[in-house]
Amino acid sequence: MKRKTFxxxxxxxxxxxxxxxxxxxxxxxxxxxxxxxxxxxxQQNFQLDKSLYALKEAKSLFYPQVGLAGSxxxxxxxxxxxxxIGDMLNPVYSxxxxxxNSEKFPQVQNQSFxxxxxxxxxxxxxxxxxxxxxxxxxxxxxRKESISLQQAAVNVYKRKLVKDVKTAYYxxxxxxxxxxIYNTAQLQVQENIRVNTSFLANGVTNSTALxxxxxxxxxxAAAITEAENKQRNAQAYFxxxxxxxxxxxxxxxxxxxxxxxxxxxxxxxGNTRDELxxxxxxxxxxxxxxRQSKSYLVPKVSTFLDLGxxxxxxxxxxxxxxxxxxxxxxxxxxxxxxxxxxAQQAAIDVSNLQAxxxxxxxxxxxxxxxxxxxxxxxxxxxxxxxxxxxxxEKYYTDQSKVYKAGQLLYIELLDAQTQLTNAKLQLSVxxxxxQTAIADIERTQASYKL
Numbered sequence: 001m002k003r004k005t006f007x008x009x010x011x012x013x014x015x016x017x018x019x020x021x022x023x024x025x026x027x028x029x030x031x032x033x034x035x036x037x038x039x040x041x042x043q044q045n046f047q048l049d050k051s052l053y054a055l056k057e058a059k060s061l062f063y064p065q066v067g068l069a070g071s072x073x074x075x076x077x078x079x080x081x082x083x084x085i086g087d088m089l090n091p092v093y094s095x096x097x098x099x100x101n102s103e104k105f106p107q108v109q110n111q112s113f114x115x116x117x118x119x120x121x122x123x124x125x126x127x128x129x130x131x132x133x134x135x136x137x138x139x140x141x142x143r144k145e146s147i148s149l150q151q152a153a154v155n156v157y158k159r160k161l162v163k164d165v166k167t168a169y170y171x172x173x174x175x176x177x178x179x180x181i182y183n184t185a186q187l188q189v190q191e192n193i194r195v196n197t198s199f200l201a202n203g204v205t206n207s208t209a210l211x212x213x214x215x216x217x218x219x220x221a222a223a224i225t226e227a228e229n230k231q232r233n234a235q236a237y238f239x240x241x242x243x244x245x246x247x248x249x250x251x252x253x254x255x256x257x258x259x260x261x262x263x264x265x266x267x268x269x270g271n272t273r274d275e276l277x278x279x280x281x282x283x284x285x286x287x288x289x290x291r292q293s294k295s296y297l298v299p300k301v302s303t304f305l306d307l308g309x310x311x312x313x314x315x316x317x318x319x320x321x322x323x324x325x326x327x328x329x330x331x332x333x334x335x336x337x338x339x340x341x342x343a344q345q346a347a348i349d350v351s352n353l354q355a356x357x358x359x360x361x362x363x364x365x366x367x368x369x370x371x372x373x374x375x376x377x378x379x380x381x382x383x384x385x386x387x388x389x390x391x392x393e394k395y396y397t398d399q400s401k402v403y404k405a406g407q408l409l410y411i412e413l414l415d416a417q418t419q420l421t422n423a424k425l426q427l428s429v430x431x432x433x434x435q436t437a438i439a440d441i442e443r444t445q446a447s448y449k450l
Contacts, residue, residue: 026253037243055143070123075116124308134295149281155274166439168238174432175231209410290346299331368444375437385430392423
């Protein structure tokens with residue numbers, strides 16, 4: 001059975017290709033316009049650009065960081081260091097003066113120095129470079145995976161946008177066809193009014209048929225107004241998706257609206273749903289977070305070099321200039337289990353995302369199966385509507401001839417006309433339903449080439 005269905009689909013695909021079915025150029029141009037103009041998609045692209053800059057930011061952490069730092073202090077009071085220089089040297093100096101019979105060795109005062117530097121400056125340029133830092137390395141890997149995650153999110157939005165644009169396009173077409181069908185029905189009612197007016201003037205019938213025809217004319221006029229409003233609403237929504245003026249005209253591609261043949265369903269392409277790609281990327285990111293949370297076992301090593309000048313009273317000379325080089329080591333040995341608990345949380349996130357991936361994968365299989373079943377239902381309804389239209393056209397033609405010959409009640413002709421109008425509307429709805437079902441299958445298969 002499956003093989004037979006596949007052969008039929010291949011045959012229909014050939015017919016569709018011959019008559020220009022499938023993706024029309026006009027509709028494809030509209031989709032490409034939506035890709036470039038849709039505001040929701042622009043927001044997704046902004047997020048992608050943000051992820052790209054986040055990756056560049058992560059990469060910059062591997063390069064040397066250079067910064068200028070400076071300080072100036074003006075102090076008075078506080079703790080001091082007292083040096084009894086006078087108590088130590090003055091007795092010696094006095095003895096020397098006596099021995100030399102001179103005053104060559106003056107008396108010295110005890111000294112007191114402030115611990116806080118007064119009128120002191122320090123200006124230096126510091127260059128630092130991480131030598132071993134696993135957190136930076138994992139942060140860079142996470143940013144890379146985040147770009148793929150956001151790209152998948154962009155593709156998800158694009159595929160949804162494709163389906164929305166196609167569905168809106170088909171709805172606009174169907175609404176336009178409804179307007180045409182009601183206008184045709186209105187012409188038929190006007191012809192009935194003309195015929196009934198002639199019958200009434202010749203005494204063939206009474207005014208009941210003419211009154212009924214005029215009432216039907218008003219009913220169809222109201223239906224035309226409703227159909228035109230639906231068409232305007234469909235037009236506004238379609239233009240909204242393309243970020244255009246809501247009243248902009250829409251070109252209908254006749255090559256994809258030929259209900260004489262049944263449109264084939266898209267064949268499976270084997271593409272992976274972008275939602276699954278998102279979950280897969282989230283798994284990778286969660287796994288990296290888990291490994292990052294355990295990287296505390298690896299010490300962090302960095303180096304630095306300071307080039308600067310420091311001194312009192314803004315003095316700058318050979319003695320004030322200096323350099324300082326060093327290596328820093330940070331190794332978290334004990335943190336009361338904080339790191340371990342954080343790693344366990346990350347491990348749970350990995351398991352949770354795996355379960356979500358499995359569930360989503362199965363749900364997509366169900367979604368695709370439902371879409372295919374809906375397509376089969378739409379095809380069956382289309383076949384039935386097409387057959388009903390053929391029968392209704394023949395029935396109306398026969399009844400119209402009999403009525404004009406004066407051998408049929410007007411209510412019977414009106415019933416035939418109503419059946420014909422409804423059959424046309426039903427065929428239009430059924431054909432749009434087939435196209436919408438195809439767009440739904442295309443979405444579930446992720447078969448549209450982005």
